Amino acid sequence: MSAAPAPSSDGIGIANLPNQRHKIVAKSGAHFTIMVVGESGLGKTTLVNTLFSTELSPTKNYNKRHLKQLDKLTEVEIIKAELEEKQFKVKLTVIDTPGFGDYVNNRDSWAPIVDFIDDQHEAYMRQEQQPERKEKTDLRVHACLYFVRPTGHTLKPLDIEIMKRLGTRVNLIPVVAKADTLTQNDLHTFKQRIREVIAAQGIRIYQPLIETDDEAAAEHARMLCDAMPFSIIGSTEDVQTADGRVVKGREYLWGVAEVENEDHCDFKKLRSLVIRTHMLDLISTTEDFHYENYRQQQMETRKFGEPKPRKLDNPKFKEEEELLRKRFTEQVKAEEARFRQWEQHLIAERDRLNKDLELAHSAIKALEAELDNLQVGYGRGSARR
Ligand SMILES: Nc1nc2c(ncn2[C@@H]2O[C@H](COP(=O)(O)OP(=O)(O)OP(=O)(O)O)[C@@H](O)[C@H]2O)c(=O)[nH]1
Ligand SMILES: [Mg+2]
Numbered sequence: 358m359s360a361a362p363a364p365s366s367d368g369i370g371i372a373n374l375p376n377q378r379h380k381i382v383a384k385s386g387a388h389f390t391i392m393v394v395g396e397s398g399l400g401k402t403t404l405v406n407t408l409f410s411t412e413l414s415p416t417k418n419y420n421k422r423h424l425k426q427l428d429k430l431t432e433v434e435i436i437k438a439e440l441e442e443k444q445f446k447v448k449l450t451v452i453d454t455p456g457f458g459d460y461v462n463n464r465d466s467w468a469p470i471v472d473f474i475d476d477q478h479e480a481y482m483r484q485e486q487q488p489e490r491k492e493k494t495d496l497r498v499h500a501c502l503y504f505v506r507p508t509g510h511t512l513k514p515l516d517i518e519i520m521k522r523l524g525t526r527v528n529l530i531p532v533v534a535k536a537d538t539l540t541q542n543d544l545h546t547f548k549q550r551i552r553e554v555i556a557a558q559g560i561r562i563y564q565p566l567i568e569t570d571d572e573a574a575a576e577h578a579r580m581l582c583d584a585m586p587f588s589i590i591g592s593t594e595d596v597q598t599a600d601g602r603v604v605k606g607r608e609y610l611w612g613v614a615e616v617e618n619e620d621h622c623d624f625k626k627l628r629s630l631v632i633r634t635h636m637l638d639l640i641s642t643t644e645d646f647h648y649e650n651y652r653q654q655q656m657e658t659r660k661f662g663e664p665k666p667r668k669l670d671n672p673k674f675k676e677e678e679e680l681l682r683k684r685f686t687e688q689v690k691a692e693e694a695r696f697r698q699w700e701q702h703l704i705a706e707r708d709r710l711n712k713d714l715e716l717a718h719s720a721i722k723a724l725e726a727e728l729d730n731l732q733v734g735y736g737r738g739s740a741r742r
Contacts, residue, residue, distance in 0.1 A: 397456025
């Protein structure tokens with residue numbers, strides 16, 4: 358066992374960003390909420406613990422509380438910790454969601470997660486509408502890590518569906534789980550494919566802010582952008598590498614998969630993004646974009662102070678309605694096409710029958726003519742005229 362890792366020199370992001378928001382945040386302390394989502398067994402809980410054990414080492418001033426919030430459906434686990442560095446305080450909340458199954462059409466297992474996010478926006482909005490604005494409970498999710506199973510193939514339809522819904526509500530950060538189970542080559546291809554599907558499906562993912570006035574920071578942000586989806590190895594175990602270092606990692610016959618080794622996975626990049634360089638950006642984009650989006654959608658459909666609307670007026674159901682409508686239109690189009698084909702087939706058939714009929718008619722006419730001829734011939738022969 359090793360000693361706790363040394364605190365990193367660059368520290369948490371709040372202390373590093375000299376801007377207006379920094380002042381506001383420094384005064385009141387920041388709330389930062391991160392959520393992990395994905396199929397079960399992908400290492401969500403392990404990653405949360407890894408983040409805590411590498412970042413929130415006992416050398417830092419923090420306290421960690423486990424608060425098990427039992428939301429009947431979601432059973433999310435809420436872990437709270439307070440980071441303090443210099444005079445800056447960050448109230449960190451991690452929402453660990455139970456994994457959903459990996460079969461298609463299990464909407465019921467992940468819908469509560471989407472609902473949870475909406476409910477936090479709703480709760481915050483209601484508090485804002487109160488005449489007395491005391492300190493609000495704020496569990497709006499600033500970063501949502503979506504875990505992708507390391508199949509090496511591509512995103513599954515279920516991933517796509519969930520990611521689409523999450524992306525319109527929160528800062529969505531896709532991660533490839535258990536990166537140690539893929540070779541570097543396969544990992545590279547897998548990440549590339551995921552990026553392609555994300556683009557092709559129009560899934561909105563978090564784009565790290567690239568600051569224009571600081572070239573080094575901009576460079577770092579670009580590097581983070583390019584690395585998405587981040588590959589992750591989670592472990593709170595201290596293991597010894599072949600060259601004698603003691604690191605957080607996973608031990609294999611072939612060696613050690615190291616959590617904080619950039620050649621092995623992107624854990625450090627992810628940690629840097631959420632805890633250090635982009636925490637404030639995640640907070641402000643949530644506030645200015647996602648929350649504002651929710652608020653405006655709600656304002657359009659209900660009056661000030663009115664309770665949450667009926668299901669059908671809710672934006673979340675609007676999305677569904679939209680989807681249904683689209684599916685309906687598609688089906689109608691398909692039916693129409695089928696009908697047109699059938700109609701054409703009918704016309705062709707009618708033409709064919711008409712031709713047959715014509716042929717039959719002319720055959721009859723020919724026969725009649727022949728008959729006439731015969732009769733004429735017969736008349737002459739019998740000389741009755
Ligand atoms: N190979 C490998 N295994 C991992 C990694 N992270 C976690 N695991 C293992 O995967 C198993 C499941 O990990 P959890 O962290 O419980 O997964 P989870 O996503 O929280 O699962 P649910 O809570 O059931 O949804 C455990 O045996 C972990 O040790 C990883 O990066 N690589
Ligand atoms: Mg778990």
